[in-house]
Amino acid sequence: MEFDFSEDQKQLKDQARRFLEAKSSPKAVRVILEGPEPYDKALWKGLAEMGFMGTAIPEEFGGLGATYLELCVIAEELGRAVAPVPFSSSIFVAAELLMAAGTQAQKETYLPKLASGELIGCLALSEGVGNATPKTIQVQASSGKITGTKLPVLDGLAADFAVVAARTSAGTDAHGISLFIVDLKGAGVSRSDVETIDPTRKQASVTFNGAAGEPLGAAGEGWHILQKVLDRAAVLTAFEQLGGADRALEMARDYALDRMAFGRPIGSFQAVKHMLADMYVSATLARSNCYYGAWALSTDAAELGEAAATSRVCATQAYQHCAKNNIQVHGGMGFTWEFDCHLYYRRSNLLALSLGSLSVWEDKLIDRLRAKNAA
Amino acid sequence: MNFDDTPQEAEFRKSVRAWLDANAPKQFEAGLRNSGFGHTALEGVDVMKASKDWQRKKYDAGWACLHWPKEYGGRGATPIERVIWQQEEGVYASLSSLFIIGHGMCGPTMMAFASEEHKQKFLPPLAAGENIWCQLFSEPAGGSDLAGLRTKAEKDGDDWIINGQKIWTSGAHYSDYGILITRTDPTVPKHKGLTMFFLDMRSPGIEIRPIKQVNGQSGFNEVYFTDVRIPDSQRLGKVGEGWSVSLTTLMNERLSIGAGMPTGFPELLDFCTRLETADGPAIDDRNVRSKLATWAVRTSGLKYTAFRSISALSKGETPGPENSIGKLVAGPTMQEIATFALDLQGEAGALLSPEHAAANARFQAMLLRSPATRVEGGTDEILRNIIAERVLGLPADIRVDKAVPFNQIPTKGR
Structure with a gap:
């Protein structure tokens, strides 16, 4: 049994960590947090030069053709560095949608540019409050023209194009949903910045007013395609969450060792030690489940659905748990703008909502476990 | 990233399977499968005799105490071979619970500290299940x-x-x-x-x-x-x-790596699938699903944490500290699961006799056994201290009694 990453993959991880420590320092993240830029363009360019975006994209489409295990370790490091870039939207979601449903021509057009970072893609799914379901999708597509508003769209300001889930036939069922590629800089599209809990990954309100949409996948298959791709993206996002959880735990541990109160390091008090031990437990469970997800993703296993939901639920819980208790260990200082704890607190809560919130993935997990049990 | 055996491991697994196929006490299989959590389904069986017979049979064929040297009744097996044996022995391993302390803790302590004469005299009968320690x-x-x-x-x-x-x-x-x-x-x-x-x-x-x-x-x-x-x-x-x-002694206890400790989750999933409520099966309830999901990922997390440790053993490395979370997760989870299963049963959750209680009263048995799991072999609190100090490197507790002669340590609270 080798239920672990290989030495080469661990080296890649170290390489990604060193790169991100230099280029995505908390100081660099704060530039995006506090400024108008939708993402860190210099970091994006650097990641492209490292070849990270093209990791799992086949060589024939301009990628490196490595496995998803390599992409998983990069995802973990991006999460650890709270990297202020649209990597997950462009690579975990948009590129995966193209690989899953694109025509040969679409793959040739988009994938090499996604791999090189020249183009940025995103997913436009939600339409206001509530998790997206076939019923909630009201944006219409008629004769290739898209009309309606998507809110919020993660990385919607950074992206060049969006994959839009739109209704192509009346009713509320899943077969009325189709996917379209829409040029966000084209005619009939207006987008605006919206204020969010995590400005290091900016989001947009995007309104389509008869914008041209290029079909992605067969008409009526949009929801089905999306579900399959979201499972893949969930594993990669879980690694991002895992990286963040581990870093939040480390920050809390370091602070507990340094901070003195009552004449002792606060890390010598059991109340603090036990909180840190519980953070370690949740991060460890998440890591083990993420490895299961990585195995399923990289081997296209029949268990992918179950493994994706398992890693996603566990990593969401772990990141939120570690990020909030990191602030608790820091006490009042953890609540200041100056300390970095809030970068992780924000990101943990943002990632918990993207791709469907925790309750959506809990539902998927139980559906899948139940089906497996019945089989 | 794979779950595959190396060729040597596969060969070893094959020989284990062949022997178990021919020799396992299959008459107890169903009963053992339905036992656990303080609940036994081996009615009318002399468990002590069944355990000793099974241990003897293993010993005679060279499958007892795999990790011990051959001269003391073991097999001189590698740690990964021991894990493979445990995986394959599966449900029959619970027949050996009488010997866990002897084989896992007393034996290794004797091996490290007893005289050669005593080792020769006491270890083989311990391995053979003749003696319980x-x-x-x-x-x-x-x-x-x-x-x-x-x-x-x-x-x-x-x-x-x-x-x-x-x-x-x-x-x-x-x-x-x-x-x-x-x-x-x-x-x-x-x-x-x-x-x-x-x-x-x-x-x-x-x-x-x-x-x-x-x-x-x-x-x-x-x-x-x-x-x-x-x-x-x-x-x-x-x-x-x-x-x-x-x-x-205690280190030997921690070196043994199981296949992830039981939490009661598969039993609860099964129960919630079968339990009919006024609004349909319990598993369709939003609140039930959310709780199930949390316990599902903990259970799965323990399983794959054990797999990570096994992978280290497979490579001939020492497992990392990750396995220290096992009992700390499994104990409280089992207690939460038992409490929730009773909640789903309403007032009838209080019923304890298998003839009246749901699911053969297994969740009631679990409820009444689970407090012990959180205490025995290191309380939840001691385990958190161990993780905090040995894994995370936090300072040890300040001990007021450490440098004081034992007979001068205060013994009264108030």
């Missing part, structure tokens, strides 16, 4: 604070005279031998005055009283020592070095 560590005054123990050993010629009391000794009432930690010098700080022995549990002066537990069963005992004589030749390690001997 127990571990006499905890005391009324020394549980989590084990080094606070007070059982006295005083030298008398070539013997030691033992007086005092042990508690929480699993299986003392059916054990043949035990390892015993005592205080030989109360005038030095507490960790320095301890000495370890092994002894015959039928020695004159030993009185064993079973402890009636919350669930009505009696797996543990109080053991009283009144002028019990132990020859000095049965001392394990030097006088005053009992603490480091005990650490060897």
Whole structure:
């Protein structure tokens, strides 16, 4: 049994960590947090030069053709560095949608540019409050023209194009949903910045007013395609969450060792030690489940659905748990703008909502476990 | 990233399977599968005899105590071979629970500290299941604070005279031998005055009283020592070095890696799928699903954490600290699951007899057994201390009794 990453993959991880420590320092993240830029363009360019975006994209489409295990370790490091870039939207979601449903021509057009970072893609799914379901999708597509508003769209300001889930036939069922590629800089599209809990990954309100949409996948298959791709993206996002959880735990541990109160390091008090031990437990469970997800993703296993939901639920819980208790260990200082704890607190809560919130993935997990049990 | 055996591991697994296929006591399979969590489904079976027979059969074929050297009754197997054996032995392993302490803790301690003559004499019958051993560590005054123990050993010629009391000794009432930690010098700080022995549990002066537990069963005992004589030749390690001997014992306990500790989740998933409520099966309820998901990922997380440790063993490496989370996750989860399963049963959740209670009363049995899981072999709180100190590197507790002679440590609270 080798239920672990290989030495080469661990080296890649170290390489990604060193790169991100230099280029995505908390100081660099704060530039995006506090400024108008939708993402860190210099970091994006650097990641492209490292070849990270093209990791799992086949060589024939301009990628490196490595496995998803390599992409998983990069995802973990991006999460650890709270990297202020649209990597997950462009690579975990948009590129995966193209690989899953694109025509040969679409793959040739988009994938090499996604791999090189020249183009940025995103997913436009939600339409206001509530998790997206076939019923909630009201944006219409008629004769290739898209009309309606998507809110919020993660990385919607950074992206060049969006994959839009739109209704192509009346009713509320899943077969009325189709996917379209829409040029966000084209005619009939207006987008605006919206204020969010995590400005290091900016989001947009995007309104389509008869914008041209290029079909992605067969008409009526949009929801089905999306579900399959979201499972893949969930594993990669879980690694991002895992990286963040581990870093939040480390920050809390370091602070507990340094901070003195009552004449002792606060890390010598059991109340603090036990909180840190519980953070370690949740991060460890998440890591083990993420490895299961990585195995399923990289081997296209029949268990992918179950493994994706398992890693996603566990990593969401772990990141939120570690990020909030990191602030608790820091006490009042953890609540200041100056300390970095809030970068992780924000990101943990943002990632918990993207791709469907925790309750959506809990539902998927139980559906899948139940089906497996019945089989 | 794979779950595959190496060719050598596959070969080993094949031979294990072939032997188990031909020799496992299949008449107990169904009963063992439905047992657990303080609930036994082996009605009308002499469990002690069934256990000893199975252990004997394994021993004769060279499948007992795989990790022990051959000369002492083991197989000299590698750690990964031991894991493969455990995976394949599966449900039959629970027949060996009588021997867990002997094989996992007493045996390795004897191997490290007993004389060659004693090793030759005592280890093979222990491996063969002829003898059952127990571990006499905890005391009324020394549980989590084990080094606070007070059982006295005083030298008398070539013997030691033992007086005092042990508690929480699993299986003392059916054990043949035990390892015993005592205080030989109360005038030095507490960790320095301890000495370890092994002894015959039928020695004159030993009185064993079973402890009636919350669930009505009696797996543990109080053991009283009144002028019990132990020859000095049965001392394990030097006088005053009992603490480091005990650490060897406890380390061996932690080295054993299972396939992830049980939490009761598969049983609960099954129960929630079958349980009909006014609004359909319980599993369709939003609140039920959310709780199930949390317990599902904990259970899965334990399973894959064990797999990570097994992978390290497979590569010939020492597993990392990740396995230290096992009992800390499994114990509380089992208790939460039992409580929730009863909640779903409404007032009938209080019913305890299998003829009235849902699911053969297994969740009631789990509820009444689970508090022990959070205490035995290291409380949740001690386990958190261990993770905080040994894994995360946080400072040890400030100990007011560490440098004080044992007989000057305060013993009254208020």
